[in-house]
Amino acid sequence: MKNIGILVSGRGSNLQALIDSISKREINGTIAIVVSNIEDAYALNRAASAGIRTAVVDHRKFKSREDFEKELIRVLDDSKVDLVCLAGFMRVLTSFFIRNYRNRIINIHPALLPSFPGIHAQKQALDYGVKVSGCTVHFVDEGTDTGPIILQKTVPVYDADDEESLSERILAEEHKLYIEAVKLFCSERIIVNGRKVFIKQDYEEDKTTR
Numbered sequence: 001m002k003n004i005g006i007l008v009s010g011r012g013s014n015l016q017a018l019i020d021s022i023s024k025r026e027i028n029g030t031i032a033i034v035v036s037n038i039e040d041a042y043a044l045n046r047a048a049s050a051g052i053r054t055a056v057v058d059h060r061k062f063k064s065r066e067d068f069e070k071e072l073i074r075v076l077d078d079s080k081v082d083l084v085c086l087a088g089f090m091r092v093l094t095s096f097f098i099r100n101y102r103n104r105i106i107n108i109h110p111a112l113l114p115s116f117p118g119i120h121a122q123k124q125a126l127d128y129g130v131k132v133s134g135c136t137v138h139f140v141d142e143g144t145d146t147g148p149i150i151l152q153k154t155v156p157v158y159d160a161d162d163e164e165s166l167s168e169r170i171l172a173e174e175h176k177l178y179i180e181a182v183k184l185f186c187s188e189r190i191i192v193n194g195r196k197v198f199i200k201q202d203y204e205e206d207k208t209t210r
């Protein structure tokens with residue numbers, strides 16, 4: 001059973017999807033702690049309602065990024081986390097933090113990376129005029145949304161779309177994809193080889209497909 005730490009800054013719908021999936025015992029893991037850098041993030045209410053331990057580490061209270069990240073690490077290590085999930089966490093993490101959890105931090109991004117990294121990914125996709133977009137779960141490395149890709153899912157982009165409608169369509173897929181990726185990590189089925197991620201076949205799944 002893996003201990004999961006989830007970093008949030010806002011609404012927390014991806015956090016909720018993970019909470020719901022774990023409560024149905026679909027994932028071989030437990031959410032050990034939810035940490036927010038924003039004191040009134042709605043995600044904290046979701047965690048508290050589910051009886052999950054929460055912490056606030058307000059980045060504005062630290063004089064450097066490293067001091068902020070030291071405190072994040074202290075809080076996460078205190079809960080003995082094996083996996084760190086970024087779920088709408090709006091701070092850039094430096095190599096100081098990333099080195100500490102190499103290939104153990106994952107993020108969900110609302111576009112098909114490497115297209116449209118960074119913020120407002122859905123608007124970037126619309127402005128560019130792509131016909132498909134989607135979401136990506138990837139390991140976090142030192143770049144902005146550049147780490148090894150674990151899973152991706154496409155969604156169509158329609159002529160009538162605006163940022164809101166496209167975001168909504170992508171979000172519905174994010175919730176499913178994040179659960180799937182966390183499930184794979186927690187059952188130790190993810191192999192990272194440089195930039196490439198391979199998924200070990202599940203023996204039970206294998207049997208049913210024969």
Ligand code: GRF
Pocket residue numbers: 010011012013014015087088089108109110171174
């Ligand atoms: C999601 O669109 C996610 O892809 C992006 O930030 C948003 C967070 O939404 N990284 P929520 O807080 O999980 O509802």
